[in-house]
Amino acid sequence: MDWIYKGKCWKFGDNLGIDGDVMPLRFALERELDKNILRDYLMAGVDPEFPQKVSPGDIIVAGKRFGQGNPHIQGFLGIVGHGLGLVAESIPRGSFRNAINAGLPFLNGCDGVGNDVDTGDELEVNFLTGEFNNLSRNITRQYMPLDAKLREIIQAGGWAPSLEKRLSHVR
Amino acid sequence: MGKTITEKVLSRVTGGDVSAGEIIYPEPELITVHDWYVVNFDKALKELGVEKLYEPDKVIISTDHEPVAVSPQASERQKQVREIVKKYGIKHFYDSGRGGHGHIFPVEMGFVKPGMFVEAYDVHVTNFGAVGALAIPVLIEITEVLACGSVWLKVPETVRVNLTGSLLPGTNMRDVAQKLICDLGAERVDYAVVEFGGDAMPSIDIAGRHTLCNTPIDIGAKSVLVEPDQSTLDYLAGRVNGPIDLISSDLDANFREIIDYDLNVLEPQIAIPPTPDCVVGVSEVVGKEVHHAFIGSCAAANLSDLRAAAEILRGNRIHPQVRFIITPGTQEIMSAAEEEGLIGLFAEAGAMITQPGCGPCAGGRIGGMADGETSINTGTRNDYGRLGAMKSEIYLGSASTVAASAIQGKITDPRDFLN
Numbered sequence: 050m051d052w053i054y055k056g057k058c059w060k061f062g063d064n065l066g067i068d069g070d071v072m073p074l075r076f077a078l079e080r081e082l083d084k085n086i087l088r089d090y091l092m093a094g095v096d097p098e099f100p101q102k103v104s105p106g107d108i109i110v111a112g113k114r115f116g117q118g119n120p121h122i123q124g125f126l127g128i129v130g131h132g133l134g135l136v137a138e139s140i141p142r143g144s145f146r147n148a149i150n151a152g153l154p155f156l157n158g159c160d161g162v163g164n165d166v167d168t169g170d171e172l173e174v175n176f177l178t179g180e181f182n183n184l185s186r187n188i189t190r191q192y193m194p195l196d197a198k199l200r201e202i203i204q205a206g207g208w209a210p211s212l213e214k215r216l217s218h219v220r
Numbered sequence: 221m222g223k224t225i226t227e228k229v230l231s232r233v234t235g236g237d238v239s240a241g242e243i244i245y246p247e248p249e250l251i252t253v254h255d256w257y258v259v260n261f262d263k264a265l266k267e268l269g270v271e272k273l274y275e276p277d278k279v280i281i282s283t284d285h286e287p288v289a290v291s292p293q294a295s296e297r298q299k300q301v302r303e304i305v306k307k308y309g310i311k312h313f314y315d316s317g318r319g320g321h322g323h324i325f326p327v328e329m330g331f332v333k334p335g336m337f338v339e340a341y342d343v344h345v346t347n348f349g350a351v352g353a354l355a356i357p358v359l360i361e362i363t364e365v366l367a368c369g370s371v372w373l374k375v376p377e378t379v380r381v382n383l384t385g386s387l388l389p390g391t392n393m394r395d396v397a398q399k400l401i402c403d404l405g406a407e408r409v410d411y412a413v414v415e416f417g418g419d420a421m422p423s424i425d426i427a428g429r430h431t432l433c434n435t436p437i438d439i440g441a442k443s444v445l446v447e448p449d450q451s452t453l454d455y456l457a458g459r460v461n462g463p464i465d466l467i468s469s470d471l472d473a474n475f476r477e478i479i480d481y482d483l484n485v486l487e488p489q490i491a492i493p494p495t496p497d498c499v500v501g502v503s504e505v506v507g508k509e510v511h512h513a514f515i516g517s518c519a520a521a522n523l524s525d526l527r528a529a530a531e532i533l534r535g536n537r538i539h540p541q542v543r544f545i546i547t548p549g550t551q552e553i554m555s556a557a558e559e560e561g562l563i564g565l566f567a568e569a570g571a572m573i574t575q576p577g578c579g580p581c582a583g584g585r586i587g588g589m590a591d592g593e594t595s596i597n598t599g600t601r602n603d604y605g606r607l608g609a610m611k612s613e614i615y616l617g618s619a620s621t622v623a624a625s626a627i628q629g630k631i632t633d634p635r636d637f638l639n
Contacts, residue, residue: 142411142440196243198372212364216268 052177054134056106058170063112070094071124088130105132116144125151152207222470224378240377245370248339255283264363274369280312282322284577320550320576323347323518330459334448335467349445350429376442377476382418385482390635393428394618395489397435402499417447427522491616513626514597516547516579525619532623538570539629547579584608
């Protein structure tokens with residue numbers, strides 16, 4: 050997979066709830082795991098037009114506690130369904146695990162990243178190295194990339210494919 | 221830099237030198253799954269084409285969520301669980317009427333040792349921290365542990381809580397454990413292991429330690445454990461074979477925070493709806509009418525809880541408006557309670573005694589509630605709908621508070637009965 054995402058910035062504030070803001074709760078209750086269905090409802094609670102506006106390679110830049118609430122994976126599958134990346138100031142632990150398991154490339158712990166961007170800026174993010182570039186404003190930041198062991202799971206496409214791959218070695 | 225108990229345990233099982241923040245694949249030495257997830261993991265394994273467990277001898281299955289099947293569906297599930305256990309060759313299977321609550325009996329039976337690393341499906345496995353084990357719930361990823369032997373873990377930081385002081389009459393460890401999570405708050409313990417120690421520890425028995433290790437998981441701790449000590453050794457003597465290592469954190473370990481906490485919580489504590497960390501002193505809710513009362517769950521189903529209830533119930537009768545259910549944690553506790561005459565005392569007072577296990581706390585499948593009713597109980601959680609009806613209310617307290625309230629038909633300060 051290509052770890053470098055280049056596209057438009059979509060900026061959001063703090064405390065976006067995984068249920069409601071990022072994805073309607075009903076999909077969690079229905080155990081819906083099809084990212085091609087979930088993609089059409091991404092950010093329904095804060096911007097219902099969002100799924101029509103984004104393109105693969107675009108990057109969501111979020112504030113603190115992105116995906117807070119009862120950890121459900123559906124919102125992250127919706128992000129993956131669009132081929133978007135995520136850069137967040139913080140992600141609570143349950144959602145952090147779900148983002149890995151959904152196979153989403155992301156950077157976490159990016160303090161103050163919201164000050165460097167606005168929606169519409171052209172960004173280039175290397176999720177392998179943690180290098181973050183706002184091409185529109187000529188700002189470069191170096192963030193901590195995900196641990197290599199976690200990137201392996203993302204590389205495989207998330208928890209289920211990664212587990213299948215691991216099993217093929219165990220067998 | 222020294223290490224915490226958690227870092228020492230995870231270093232040992234990975235054969236490395238690990239510190240908080242690292243991503244590792246540690247292999248648990250014990251794995252527990254309850255009766256309500258066995259069919260699910262079997263389905264997941266079948267879909268993955270897995271026919272054998274990585275190490276079936278490390279697995280304990282307990283029929284604790286629904287030991288007495290009360291529907292055709294439950295009977296069918298029990299049958300499937302028995303077939304699945306046989307198929308995978310799981311020898312540590314504690315079916316209905318055998319072990320009891322899967323967060324309690326493995327400690328009683330000596331499966332759990334200080335410094336052991338355990339993973340489980342269910343969150344309250346942190347009870348195993350009562351004897352100094354590091355037990356971490358992994359929910360549905362238990363499938364990966366069963367199939368491959370491990371799943372990724374970020375080595376958690378540790379928040380050390382030094383307990384000081386002593387309990388006031390009429391309060392017990394449940395009151396402390398409830399107030400503690402309210403006072404700590406979710407932010408401080410998020411993804412941390414809460415490690416208990418301190419001057420007051422020798423005064424807290426293993427049952428009290430179960431309760432202490434039960435509540436912090438509900439505000440987002442990763443696990444909970446008590447630094448093992450002489451009381452741990454005394455308790456485990458005759459239960460565990462072989463040497464026991466009294467593992468402890470180094471003085472210069474890198475704790476996220478060190479907190480002193482006094483056992484003197486002033487008065488009995490009540491968790492009010494809708495979460496276990498919304499905690500107030502009993503005086504704020506005294507007089508609230510109740511229809512349902514329950515003593516049991518992994519938070520408070522030990523012999524000492526039953527004794528505390530009996531002390532208040534002796535010579536009294538349950539209020540006519542209240543149905544009162546008592547679920548001893550395990551077969552061993554039930555048997556000991558019978559020997560002490562507690563079971564007869566409860567029956568005479570008008571309580572119902574159920575098969576050991578989770579009791580109503582497992583979603584209210586037995587002894588649940590109707591809309592508009594209020595319960596006072598010792599369960600683990602008080603979310604709306606936890607005991608069935610969405611429009612019922614649950615207040616949580618100690619076994620003493622529950623017993624006193626069941627007699628009066630309203631939330632009551634147990635100290636009224638202890639003169």
